Amino acid sequence: MVKQYYLNNKIKQDMNGVLIYKSRYGTTQQYTEWIGKALDLRLHDPDGVSQQELAAYDFLVIGTPVYFDKMLMRDWLYQHKAFLQQKQVFLFVVCLASPYERAKQDQIINNNVPEGLIDPEHIFFLPGKPVIPSIITPCKSDVIQEVNIVTLVITIKKMVAEATEL
Numbered sequence: 001m002v003k004q005y006y007l008n009n010k011i012k013q014d015m016n017g018v019l020i021y022k023s024r025y026g027t028t029q030q031y032t033e034w035i036g037k038a039l040d041l042r043l044h045d046p047d048g049v050s051q052q053e054l055a056a057y058d059f060l061v062i063g064t065p066v067y068f069d070k071m072l073m074r075d076w077l078y079q080h081k082a083f084l085q086q087k088q089v090f091l092f093v094v095c096l097a098s099p100y101e102r103a104k105q106d107q108i109i110n111n112n113v114p115e116g117l118i119d120p121e122h123i124f125f126l127p128g129k130p131v132i133p134s135i136i137t138p139c140k141s142d143v144i145q146e147v148n149i150v151t152l153v154i155t156i157k158k159m160v161a162e163a164t165e166l
Ligand SMILES: Cc1cc2nc3c(=O)[nH]c(=O)nc-3n(C[C@H](O)[C@H](O)[C@H](O)COP(=O)(O)O)c2cc1C
Pocket: 022, 023, 024, 025, 026, 027, 028, 029, 065, 066, 067, 068, 069, 070, 094, 095, 096, 097, 127, 128, 129, 130, 131, 132, 133
């Protein structure tokens, strides 16, 4: 739960959110844990939580890595499309597409996110870890840093503050 905010000397009420994610080699999980800590949100595996349980939350933060151009959360997004349309949804995508490859990022979104489901400003690309599948051990990489989640965390805090303004 995002704690109370004080903005313009007004007390902001709590707003419930939850983190849903999938991860194979732990990169998305690491980001999810950092985001959960920063926003005080619970973490859920999509397979372990029902739509009924999710209905209690005001917003969802969904994390997914990309494998062979497909988001691990792609099928879940399509399955729950109607439900998600009624919620505030944020998505963070963990992959190797560079921030400078805007066209590549757009392609990933177009191929994996139901059209119009998520505000483009609520979609964040975070650097993934280059792993060698046959060895599974992640290569040494310093791109997975907590600082990468800052923009996402600020955006969500701002949304909560605005939505709960007295
Ligand atoms: C077999 C394999 C296929 C991948 N395919 C893509 C891809 O198509 N596009 C991309 O940007 N990154 C790709 N990646 C990079 C992963 O998205 C990256 O390693 C990410 O950090 C994995 O997240 P996870 O540890 O949470 O599973 C691939 C990685 C592997 C091992």
